[in-house]
Amino acid sequence: MHDPTETIRREQVKEINSDPNGREVLGAKHGEVWDTSGLQQKFVVLGFMAPYVIVARKSDGQKGSLMFQGSPRFYFGWSAD
Template sequence: MTDETETIRREMLTEINAEPGSREYLEAKHGQVWDTSELQKEFDVLGFMAPLVVASRKSDGTKGSLMFQGSPRFYFGWSPE
């Protein structure tokens, strides 16, 4: 089975990891940022395919997606469906 999104996701990973992974940098560029424990408090993760996570917001059940970087692991760019 071929993953038709693999090339796009690899390009996204390259772009995300091109800049130093500081929380401050990500907040300035993308707004709210979550570390792993913060994400677990606010969202239920339904699935992922790097660099994307599909999640449901616990407060209201809204489903959407976030992006993440590998190291340090930060999640950002919440986009409700």
């Protein structure tokens, strides 16, 4: 099955992971940032296609997406659907 977003996502993964940022830098760029433990506390993971993860917020069930970088693993850029 052809994924029309694959090329774009691969480029985003390269860009994000070529110069991984710490929590403070990501927070300044994207707002709230979560590590894996924080992600699990606040969200239910529904699926992922790097560099995106589809989630449902536990507090109200709102579905949306986050981006993530590989190492250090941080999740950021919450966007509600």
